[in-house]
Amino acid sequence: MKEIYPAVSLASALFGRQRYEKGTEYRLTKHCVRAECEDGTLFFHTMMGTLLLLEKGRSLSDQEQALVEAWFLVPKEHDEMKALRKLRALACAVQPNSRHVTGFTILTTTDCNARCFYCYEAGCKRITMSKQTARDVGAYIARVSGGEQVKIHWFGGEPLCNPEAMDIICDALSKAGISFVSSVTTNGYYLTPELTERAMRDWHVTGALIAIDGTKEVYQRTKAYIERDETAYERVLSNIEHALDAGLMVCARLNVDEANADDLNVLIDELAERYAGKQGFYVNITPLQEIKGRIHHFATERELAETIIRLRRKKSGYGIRSLGKLERKARSNHCMADVDVYEVLMPDGRICKCEHFADEEMIGNIYASDRDQEKIDAWKKQRAFYPECTECALAPRCVLLEKCERVGECCTEHVSLIGVDELKEQMLLAYQDQKMERNA
Amino acid sequence: MKSKANWMFVNLEGEYVAVSVGESTDAQRVLMKLNETGKIIAENYLNGIPKEEIVLKLLDEYEVDEQTATRSVERIVRQMLEAGIAEA
Known part of the structure; x- marks a missing residue:
């Protein structure tokens, strides 16, 4: 197997390499998306951020140890959502506290x-x-x-x-x-x-x-x-x-x-x-x-x-790409609404957290330093994953907010189908771009 | 006990990770991983408790023999020194 991109640093620091134990029954992690390419099959770990290539002619069973060490194969009882929760808790903890809005x-x-x-x-x-x-x-x-x-x-x-x-x-x-x-x-x-x-x-x-x-x-x-x-x-x-x-x-x-x-x-x-x-x-x-x-x-x-x-x-x-490259870090926030470094400024100087605003969602204005902390905190409140999310490869890329007006659309069939297709495109392009860089 | 870097424990569902809160890359922020016992050892050592006393505390608290407790303390202290969480 060829490693195209290693695990992202925080996930790697937290989980390291999984120890391979011969005789253990392993299964493919739920947080894996595969995409066929000209050189074989790309495997992307949506939580660890690892991108691997299983070259043509090679089988999964040949590469069992490598896949276990990279967390693509996990023991039957492995709890992917628990691992994701840990990574997110760590990501939140290491986020630098910035007093600045940028x-x-x-x-x-x-x-x-x-x-x-x-x-x-x-x-x-x-x-x-x-x-x-x-x-x-x-x-x-x-x-x-x-x-x-x-x-x-x-x-x-x-x-x-x-x-x-x-x-x-x-x-x-x-x-x-x-x-x-x-x-x-x-x-x-x-x-x-x-x-x-x-x-x-x-x-x-x-x-x-x-x-x-x-x-x-x-x-x-x-x-x-x-x-x-x-x-x-x-x-x-x-x-x-x-x-x-x-x-x-x-x-x-x-x-x-x-x-x-x-x-x-x-x-x-x-x-x-x-x-x-x-x-x-x-x-x-x-x-x-x-x-x-x-x-x-x-x-x-x-x-x-x-x-x-x-x-x-x-x-x-036609060779036209979608905007957005392969994002390898698992998400710890949804959008600008749940991070302190972003603000939405209205034409009259009022401030809110989401551009899909309603008047009642204003948190302050540019003329006063006080902010409605209750509303700011409400935007950060994450809702629990839906039961279906435990089976979804895209879960590490999803953060559901209680206040988000679009939360009801999440985990619907079309979102995950489209999301996986989009991810596959990004995987292929990331691989092709890296190949071109190496050949240049 | 002097620490090299500003850091804190993060509780990850029963496991603990010591993370640096200084300006550094994500990977550098994760200093070491500990279970519940390891965290107790680390906290005591950082509070200036000598290793021998920490061993005695473990013997009081847990069903463990002296050799195991001593090895655990030595290991955690060594990891802390290597991670820069503590200085000798």
């Missing part, structure tokens, strides 16, 4: 020039960050980041509806000597070549996440831009092309429901024709989240999963 999702506005039917912010009050608030946000970030590098994600609404706020905030950070990088979620309509240049130069934007809901007719109907621009689809695709040529990373997010699945099949062809081979272009394919009963559901979850997997395979066939 990650920010900043909503420059909740206004938007699109009217997507699936938007979870539909019907919310439209607030745009004023120049003064932007100055105050810049000062706030400079104060709480403690001189460490800051990561900003621009969000909204459509954040590019208020580029002045971004100018002011970034100018304040630059003047304060704060190092920062940023990314943006945008519909891409305003991401003209001129704005791309400004974004990269002044806002240090390195990447953009752009939702594309279908080919022209579907896209125009879905987005329903207030500009009523019949050329919006072509404009956005052209903006993406310029952005890629300028060196920006662009991830096209394709949101799938039953109504647009067939059209996305055609869209992938169009995107491939335009961007395949361009550096920095990625496509993520995800199910549309259930918002206010507007989603056209597939008859079964399995159908949804199979559709998404089919679309993913299609884009992979």
Whole structure:
């Protein structure tokens, strides 16, 4: 067997190598995902982070000792979930206590020039960050980041509806000597070549996440831009092309429901024709989240999963990757909501932990140092795994939060099917990338 | 007893891990692993209790012979010195 990546350091430090005992009855760990590749079978341990290759022609039984030592084979009675709990407890304990906040999702506005039917912010009050608030946000970030590098994600609404706020905030950070990088979620309509240049130069934007809901007719109907621009689809695709040529990373997010699945099949062809081979272009394919009963559901979850997997395979066939590399560390947090180093800043200066906000979830504001610790702690409260999770290979990659509005979706069939497929893609790419590096 | 690094015990469902709380990589943070008895030995040693007295405490507390208790104490102390949790 060939070790492509060893166990991650914390897991390795905690568990070490498992002692092989001849005569013991071993079974494959539940925390293992296998993927076939040209050179054999890749084995990934989702808790330990180890990636191994079982070369073609070799069998599992030949490699029993190596697989035992790497925790891929475990005794029948081995409790994977207990091991995972221990690793997570240790990961939490060794996390450095930072008094600084260094990650920010900043909503420059909740206004938007699109009217997507699936938007979870539909019907919310439209607030745009004023120049003064932007100055105050810049000062706030400079104060709480403690001189460490800051990561900003621009969000909204459509954040590019208020580029002045971004100018002011970034100018304040630059003047304060704060190092920062940023990314943006945008519909891409305003991401003209001129704005791309400004974004990269002044806002240090390195990447953009752009939702594309279908080919022209579907896209125009879905987005329903207030500009009523019949050329919006072509404009956005052209903006993406310029952005890629300028060196920006662009991830096209394709949101799938039953109504647009067939059209996305055609869209992938169009995107491939335009961007395949361009550096920095990625496509993520995800199910549309259930918002206010507007989603056209597939008859079964399995159908949804199979559709998404089919679309993913299609884009992979063009050499287009999904954004997101093989994450080898088992998770100890869910997202920004359950870590202290991240905050979501609203257009009016209020602060919350989750961008899927509700007014009652605000924890404070940039003008006062007091925070609603009860709400902050509530976001960190993890719910127990579901019974099905004990059998799921993805469990080490899942942290379920009590407060997360999406927790009911977890451990559904489509999530695990899609999750495993995504992981297999990442395993293959990680192996191929390493192979290329070695041959270079 | 002087410690080389700031560290703490983390209870992992009955097993204990001594972790460094200083600035270091994940792997360097895990200093040593201990069971319940090992943790008692470590804590006593760090509180300045001589090894011989720790042995006597183990003999009082557990059904174990003197040789085993002495070996356990020596082993844990050696691991602590190697891990930098304690200085000689």
